[in-house]
Amino acid sequence: MTLANPRADRVKQVRALAGRSARSRHGQFLVEGPQSVREAVRHAASSVRDVYLTPAAAARYTEIVDDARAAGLYLHVGAPEVLESMSPDAQGVLAVVRSSAPSLAEALAARAPERAGRPLLVAVLATVRDPGNAGTVIRAADAAGADLVVLAGESVDVHNPKVVRSTAGSLFHLPVVTGLPLDAALTELRDTGCQVLAADGTGPLDLDELLDDAGSGTTPDLAGPTAWVFGNEAWGLPKADRDLADAVVRVPIRGRAESLNLATAATVCLYASSRAQR
Template identity: 75%
Template sequence: MSLANPRADRVKQVRALSGRSARQRHGRFLVEGPQGVREAVRFAPESVRDVYLTPATAERYDEILTQARAAGLYVHLGTREVLEAMSPDAQGVLAVVDSRPLALADALAGLDGARAGDAGGRRPPLVAVLATVRDPGNAGAVIRAADAAGADLVVLAGESVDVHNPKVVRSTAGSLFHVPVVAGVPLADVVDAVRAAGLTVLAADGAGDLDLDDLLDVAGAAGERAAGAPDLAAPTAWVFGNEAWGLAEPDRALADAVVRVPIRGRAESLNLATAATVCLYASSRAHR
């Protein structure tokens, strides 16, 4: 039977998950739009509680409907008014997903095989760390970039935005279900943990002493690097700072080196997501 009442309790309960308090209370969050729901159903069906579509979107995105039913998920059809009442950003496709917090120690334990090199010849580990990043669009864009660059883990350290904020989830375009994400750990603890796991910690900052292109030119060539210079071909954790003020000096001091992205034009700086993408792809290329 199709859901038709936009004022029904179920609709109100789903819509409430757009707020942080309801997400924390119920341990669930919203995934809005066909791309995010498609990836949730495909890569994390064990966490998907309910899928909602209109009859029109069920027909248009029949692969979502087919995969959801094949996975034994609860699929509900509702009118356009019901789906809009649940979320005005859902485009007629919505899922309610269980939050499954990941401990940093468990996430780093999964890097051991990559660091040692397994039968498949995996590249060295690559981790992205966001330090007190507050803007949900930026956080989601960095998660998406980390996924595209082949990163193994993203950490939202300190007082960063809630990773399950609806705008963060939408901005990841489904990458939230491709790469592990850890949240809520103080930056100093993250740095200690990734360094203990064998990763070099690089802070990205426009005032860095080292040029990213210079490091990329000599990646993997020990005889060509200056003494003490980091090797981009090694296991690496990049730390990216707040979009407004960057990394504070105490945070920069936690890193093994501070690296700048070269600016060759007249732009004053790069925004957070762009700088993170450039740095992660530099490491990805060096690892390749």
């Protein structure tokens, strides 16, 4: 049966998950768009409660339908106006997913098998408020082969719809830990053997120098287990946060740009470590 009433209670309940209070109350969040829903169904099926598609989307994205049915998920077909009412960003495909909140210890224990032979690589966001930046860093960490991401301090809610969309499905590929103060997160990561490197434009160490000196013993070794700390979009890392790190590293700027934005700097740093760790 096709869902046809955009004012139905079910539609209102799904739409409400765009708000943090409803997400917290129900322990669920929205996943919007074919790419993110595809990855949720493939990699986190046990957490997916419902999948919604328009008839046109069901015909176009048959792999989502097939994977959802194979996983025994609740699959619903809704009129275009129903999906539009649930979320204007759904692109005809939407899922409701149960929230999970792994501890840092659990996330470390759940390390992906393909990373087991390499040093640990972690991205730590310190009071990052912009959902697009947070989601893009999660996506970059996934692409660079990082083991997990930590959103520390008063960072944005990882289940904010814009964060989820910005990860393009990477949210379902690696653990994301939230709710820890920065100092507690770094203490726990350091206890695993990680060096802590803060990325900041004022850093006395140049990222290129670290790559050139890898293994020399004179600078932090990017080939070793590393937790990178990235600061807020507007004010970067305060001195108190920089002081928690073993070293503060700047990304070299060779052109006339005044600075790099958070997500770009994080991508450069994570890929530098990823290459060194290979």
